[in-house]
Amino acid sequence: MDEIQAQLKAALAHHQAGELNQAATIYEHILKVNERQWEARYYLGTLQLQRGDLDQSIRTFLQVVQLQPELPDVHNNLGVAYHAAGKWQEAGQSFEQAIRLNPHYERAYFNLGSLFESRAVFSEAVKCYQKAHDLNPGNLETHQKLADALKSAGEWSRAETIYRELLVASPGDFDLSMKLAYVLVLQRQYQEAIMLYESMLKSSPDHYQILVSLSYVYEAIGNIEAAVEAAKRSIQVAPTQPEGYNNLGNALKLQHDLEGASENFRKAISLRPDFAVAEFNLATTRLLQGNLQAGWRGYERRADIAANPQQQYPGQQWQGESLSGKSIYLWCEQGFGDTLLFIRFAIELKKRGAAQVMVLCQTELAELLKSIPEIDQILIAGDPQPECDYQCALLSVPLYLETSLETIPAAVPILKPSSERQQYWANVLSELPGSKVGLNWCGNKSFPKNELRSIPLNSLLPLGEQEGIQLISLQQVNGLEQIAPLQNAWNLWQPGAEYQADTGDFSETAALIQNLDLVITVDTAVAHLAGSLGVPVWILVSRLPEWRWLLERSDSPWYPTARLFRQSELGNWEPVIQVVQSELERMLHSN
Structure with missing residues (x-):
């Protein structure tokens, strides 16, 4: 063994023992003697990555790429450094290059999946984790990441199957049990989810997250007493956490105790001032009470709790300005019933002087809504977006019109079929x-x-x-x-x-x-x-x-x-x- 290899061996021993300073000193000494010694440079880049010195690690790995461009490991580690530094495109390119050099590179597929997952591109993350799992079926970490990505991608049944398989290998694993229960809830398999949560409570009777989840499921099936009890227990366990109060509010709402529900929603918001779900729940409680004007502002939080990000549309956001001589583009965002209920506000804007009212609606409703003479143009997804002075969500219009029970535009018929x-x-x-x-x-x-x-x-x-x-x-x-x-x-x-x-x-x-x-x-x-x-x-x-x-x-x-x-x-x-x-x-x- 020559001297450099002996030094490299000593450095790796320090490195593996966590003695990073000693290892770095030897790597740097080797590079002073031979700057083209790519192994020392590669391990130094890895050490810098471990320390969180991302910029330096990237520079070091790029130097190794110059020396050894066909080495898959360096591209993979360079991708990890780029990912940690928030350089998503460069990270993806590095992982893909590692895979091109070695199509069976399990870890590069895993890391590329992790990149896609962090960017919420779950369908692509699933593909990468699946490939990594196929290359090494015994890697439980990859199998769980695949299940997690499937859950986020909405493929709940596939995720459920994997969580069940993983629980066979790790019986009683708390994290896996929670994840299985969650996908059961998403699929409305409420009774099995309740059984799983209740069984977990036997060993963890004061576990806050279980109690919060359990109160949610009981509320979903309309078991009011059980929902109230679980929510109250979660508050006793963690009185400074807001979710328990929000869930108790929902359960009290089932009892028609709207004042008690509102009090708990307000408590949840006081503990977490930007708690969108609690703000929305408080708003809909006020709307249910008939206090529309007090509820419309919080009803805007629906966009913050939606499963998908809100679409952006052209034009200035309308907030109640005069529409005389102006055009406005309204877009529908929820179910068919909401569109049919709120379409009266498009008519109202026309009556109040809007020069042109355009509505983007669901394809299934488009033909019917064309029968409304006050709407100048009906559009569906895929149509070119028109130029306009203002844009607004259809469901937000009553907020800016300050609509109350007494001022709801209620004249019918609104629609006229063929x-x-x-x-x-x-x-x-x-x-x-x-x-x-x-x-x-x-x-x-x-x-x-x-x-x-x-x-x-x-x-x-x-x-x-x-x-x-x-x-x-x-x-x-x-x-x-x-x-x-x-x-x-x-x-x-x-x-x-x-x-x-x-x-x-x-x-x-x-x-x-x-x-x-x-x-x-x-x-x-x-x-x-x-x-x-x-x-x-x-x-x-x-x-x-x-x-x-x-x-x-x-x-x-x-x-x-x-x-x-x-x-x-x-x-x-x-x-x-x-x-x-x-x-x-x-x-x-x-x-």
Whole structure:
């Protein structure tokens, strides 16, 4: 062994023992003797990276690249240094070069996955972690990172499978158990998630995060007492943490204790002044109380808690300035029901002097919204963005108009479906006997708490027993599978293929509804559609309604033709259906 190799061996021994100063001194001595000794320079760069001297480490690795450009390890480590320094593009290029030089370089794939994950490009992170795992299936760290990336990418079922496999290898692992429970919650497998959380509490009875998660899940399924208890326990364990108060607020809201809920949301905000979720929850509580003007500002926090970043649109943000002679570009951001509810504010801006009102909406609603004469242009995703003086989220307009319960623009009809399609359905329905009553029982299954607002079709069987009434299915996309088992059980007429029940078509639904005597629906977009058309609509509302339906009232300030039938006990629809049945009988006898 020559002298330099002996010195290099000694330096590596110090390096591996964590004696970085001694190792650095020897590396530097070697380089003074032979500046082209790439191994000493490479290990020195690695040492500098360990110390956090990122700029120097990058310079050193770049010098090694000049000496040994075909060495995959140096490109990989250079990528690590770039990544740590926040130089994302250079880091990616370095990892990719390491992989080009060695297509089986497991660690480079792992590091590239980590880079993508840190940049929230989860689909690409999944690909990299999957490749690293394929190269070394026994690496549990890579397997868990793959599961984490899948979770973030929304591939919850695949993530669940991996977490279960990892728990077989590491039974009872706390971190893995928490992650498995989380993806179970995301997939609404609430009962198994509760069982997992409860089992973890046996060994960690005062674990704050478990209690917070448990209160959230109990609240999601409507188990009010359990949600309150878990939230209170989390506060006892960690009284300075805000999540427990936020969860307690949500649980008290289920009890209709709106003052108690608001008090806890305010406490959460006092502990974390920028707590977007608590601010949003406080705002929707105020809206639910009917105090709209106090709620609109906090309602703006919806953008901060959305799953996806808010899209940026051209033009100056409108904040209530005069629109006389000006154009405004409004964009829809949430569900179909919200668009139908808030589209009245586009009309209001036109009435208040806007020269041009343009609305970007969901493709499924575009044709129907074109029937509104006050809207100058309807756009959908992919259309060129028009020039405008101002832009604003449609749901933000009432904030700047200072809308209160008394000033909601409530004139109907707001929408007017195609006269040709109206006539078509008029002809079809004329062949059916009795009063025509539309029925909608199920909302979008991906909607949070859809189980609490939807009603199983078989529970509505009593409504089909009314003489003189022909029930018409308005259901589209969701809930259709419930029809076949009851096909011969009751009086429910289904529109033909032209109704497009499997894919959904709001224009067709509107034209059909326009010919009905009454619509009976759970809280879905159909409620807003019928209300916007000015058709009588009975809305069956959960014990915990969306804020727009307020509390206790049987009417709606948004829709003059709407009547609300409310649950008195969460999850129990039978008394509500009995009241609706009685009111149907009364309606028939009064005609």
